[in-house]
Amino acid sequence: MKDMSGSDRVPTILLSVAGLMLAASPWVIDTAPYEATMGLVQRIFYYHFPIAMTMMVAAIVCGIASAIYVFRRTERADHVAVAAAEMASLFGLLVLITGPLWARKSWGVWWVWDARITSTFIMWMVFNAYLLLRRFGGPGSEVLSAAVGFFGMVLVPFIYWSVNLWRTLHPNTTVVPTLPVSMGIPLYYCWIAFTLLFVGLMVLRARLERSRVLVERAWRAVEE
Amino acid sequence: MGVLQAAWLIARKDLTVELRSRELIYTAVFFALSCLLVFAFAFVGERTVVENAPAGILWVTTIFAASLALGRTFERERQADTLRALLLAPIERPSIYLGKLLSLLILLFGIQVVVVPLVGLLFGAPIFRAPLLLGGLLLLGTVGFAAVGTLFAAMLQRASSRDVLLPVVLYPVTLPAILGGMQGTLWVLAAEPNYELARTWLAMLVFFDAVFLTLALWTFAPVTSE
Structure with a gap:
């Protein structure tokens, strides 16, 4: 409770900047050249790719924080882990919505069981399992x-590797470094916006979890 | 007492309990039979089975039956309130994990001894085409699934609604092992078998099993301590 006043503004600032950036993003994306073969629908890429990367970051943050909690039992790590897992689930859902929208236009189908899509789906399932276990597992499920x-x-x-051996079709990862500058600027702009959104939400959610634990502890102390 | 010796004692205890009641083996095998029956309605067309279906039927049945058995092995300890005693025993934690895994694997192989010939018989799968390769794929795939399964089943003992949560948590995480076993088996049983690919999947399974076992042994002690 002690550090509330100073750091309280950090998530507000982060989320405001992210909100403004995302609100302005259609105009920034509009500066990118019109992609000849895919047309207008290609522009969803400027959201799809940064969201996918943010999901990846959320998954890694959740994994590391969870490992720290399993082996060290640091409470703060648990709060970060649950926040990151929710972010992975949220951004994963957005990836799995924006992806099919794009796929329908450029590949002609809503869904393809290719390596990257399937692994993203599996990863999303893993973090949903994390949240389900936490929500319905009862006491000690942390x-x-x-x-x-x-x-x-x-x-x-390993999931990616095994699914990759199963099949491959998705555009290659090397597409990003080789993008022309005019396409790169809006992409990195959106990437920064989504990262700010992610960090802002993470900080808020972790703080909420901490307060929840404190309230629960106080409530238990009163009951005893 | 060595880790492996203690593990063997725990496995033998579990198997003795199982042999006396035969509860798990009977229920799991009968459940597997019901699964096969349901699959027959999905994958049998005009007197013939849909191409490449037997590998999927075999693995899905195995995994369903294994989930059933997994939940029960620890449920037994919980009902008799012996899990705490087991955890308090003056042995290394990994030996409890290994013992449970060993007894579970023996049980699962018992189920497979029934299921695999039945898939051959009922769905016309050529199970004797490459018996060693098929056996290796079944063995390694099951070990991978059970290695994580034993850890999660042990963890979930203290959780509420554990019966629902175990498959929800287990399937996405063990997917590499399931995928490897299923794909390898598919290439062995396919109309045009590809042993090269089946052997690639076998090699992948060795690797996955090593990773799964290491991770499970590593995390078993911290997650089972209060």
């Missing part, structure tokens, strides 16, 4: 879900 988060993070490369 440690259990932390083990799932830790496992989930470590398994990401």
